[in-house]
Amino acid sequence: MGRTLTFEIFRYNPADPDSKPHMQTYTLEETPSMTLFIALNKIREEQDPTLQFDFCCRAGICGSCGMVINGRPCLACHTQTADLPDKITLHPLPVFKLLGDLSVDTGTWFRGVGKKIESWIHTKKQFDENAPEERMDNELANQIFELDRCVECGCCVAACGTARMRDDFIGATSINRLARFYIDPRDERKSSDYYELIGDDSGVFGCMGLLACDNVCPKQIPLQDQLGVMRRMVTLESVKAIIPDFIRNKLVGCPDKND
């Protein structure tokens, strides 16, 4: 209680030709239970209405407020100032297009990659409103939800070495999203279909294994495990012609989507 916080915030308005990227300093008295959501809104409403940043649910659910906080990508809404030093440095997430100050265009990026990986259930069946639902094992439903929990905040992409170097890298979030469909029996795609989607350097083979995605995920989704699962599946798909079935089946350890 009673600390004076110093905020060093990245400022740049790409729509204004006179704007130059720079850091701007603000100070604020800390209050109990203060989060960066509270602090940034206080600064905007009381000190500088031109400051741009994004929040939506402000409850760690929607993923709007990813930003780089003292060097680390994180959700600003559930970051307590009490857990930070007196000096707090804020940058926008890299990789995504900058819209202004701390605000980046995650919407366009995720829409694009969602289309690219065909992020939907592929099935030839038709919905029958008079029939009972198809049954599913509850354990499997839980496993799917465990991967479905990703909020697309973009922290994993911002922290990714490959994503910084390659514009076309789909990132850990997309590989996790496909892993979710891979284990879902409602999705009728085969291993060869997944190979077509992610079997190159823009997909599973682009990852350098730096583990930052896994490290910064605010939802603690096991991103590296999913990358491993998908990479192994795709690799086996690419060499299956030269490996006998009985060995391949032992190696996969995942639902066989070839039948």
Place this chain on the structure above:
Amino acid sequence: MRIHYCDVLSVGAGLAGERVAVEAAQAGYNVICLSIVPPRRSHSSAAQGGMQAALGNSIMGDGDSPEIHFNDTVKGSDWGCDQEVARIFAEQAPIAMREMAFMGVPWNRVVPGEHTYYKGGKPFQATEKKENEGLIHSRAFGGTAKWRTCYTSDGTGHAVLFTLDNRMLQLGVQVHDRMQAEALIHDGERCMGVIARNLRTGELEAYIANATLIATGGFGRLYRATTNAVICDGGGQIIAQDTGVVPLGNMEAVQFHPTGTVPTDILVTEGCRGDGGTLLDVNEYRFMPDYEPEKAELASRDVVSRRMTEHMRKGFGVKSPYGDHLWLDIRHLGEKHITTNLREVYDICRHFLGVNPIHQLIPVRPTQHYSMGGVRVNKDGHAYGLKGLFAAGEAACWDMHGFNRLGGNSLAETVVAGRVVGKKVVEFLQGDSMTFKADAMQDALKGVEQRIESLKKGTGDDCYTLRNEMQDAMMEYVGIFRNGKDLQKGVDTLQEILERTKNMRLAGKGQRGQDAEMAMALRVPGMVRLALTIAYGALKRTESRGAHAREDYPERNDRDWLKRTLATWKPGDTLPTLSYEEATPFFILPPGDRGYGGGKIIDGPDIPAEKLVPFAEKKEAQGA
């Protein structure tokens, strides 16, 4: 100016907007969704609990039916709802949930065998049936006779929203995110689209559409303390009311939840109290038994919220930089219970409050939670007053919630209403041809341009000051407890604020590109008008029904008030024009006691026999 054309324009890309969009796109129509944020960030994603549908697969839901769901919904609404709509909803809900399963929602499923469940903090055993293995499971929620709430762990809204948005991707529905609708294009009879402001560039763009849908959610941000996301500012209701011809229904029906956390107003579940948590005041004294000797903390949501407010008004609130609050104490439940059964609460407290609820008290206060009112539509989702304008979800007053909605019914409404209204939008397009009027578009455009110009010249208060004053007035005078004197003060204060919005100043002078201040400043006058509509409607409704609680009129008055408030706003006026309509075209369940919440009822005249219709019989009549 960029002009976009489409068959269907959805203003809003949450669950209701996307479900309508999917229905229209499946029928082959060209659909655009506008959204202030990327669609997967919409407030629908925050819903945790689940969706009510009478599937009856779980053992505690055994024997459930749409009719029982209907009865619960009508009682929950305190007989304020349209019973025809509530019946459509209850009947369609199971189909809508199965359809979401088909599209990919990982609903939790029935696991056969014996399980331990908790009720009132005490464990009991129940055996799930073998023959139901793998069907959609359901959990308990308040005010329901059966366990009926379909769920995906504690992330139901997220899972359903992502599934629907995936379907949108597949169907090629365009989403234009970071767009804020500022005005409807209309000629007083027909809606033809919207003028929207691009939040990336600050430019105005026109969307021309044969059918326009408002699906922008609620307006929690009219209140200082709300569980709603920051985008829930009533944008959809504002552009509808701005037309002067589209009425808003039952705006005075606003639901509060007892345990919003302080400072950020994130909800902690009712389960805390259900499992034995208590409410304490500034002296750490348990006050609820003094007010409600029998039920104490477990009285109904509206009752507990009222008692908490009453106690804080007496000076027993805990002072904080964020205003007065009370304490929720769950420490006695122990570490194991808190980190397993109340894991979400444990996480929220640590991440957002810096409080460890195993050892510390949780700061809470009653917090605005849900808007029962909205754009008044008929059973097809077609708005009153303008042809071609539809609304669905929390933005609409469809009206299955009446004066109080049950937990799990709002999320269910989004996909059920989305499905029903989506089909009606398709029917409408099939039999329709629209003559576009360029004049109407120019008028709407000029209106928005003038507002922007006037903001750039304003010399008065900035938008945040006026918004804060409006929010404080709503908390103080139009909150949980209402009375004539305070409501009049609220109306007077809000009228004064409305006047000051005419000379609003941009403290940041308006910048190119993104400009959050401009976006807010454009909203504030409309928000104040919505606030006035709530306050004025509440002042005129001299009874207590559901969430609308008048201290000076404590009875539910079926004699005079079994009706719905309709509020339009004529151009230049400083108050809405109110009129009233019958709450429901017929009664399947005639007015009676809810079975909880207490309170007196002033009976209305007997319902004539021709208006009393059994559930099944009316269904056949409608099908014929």
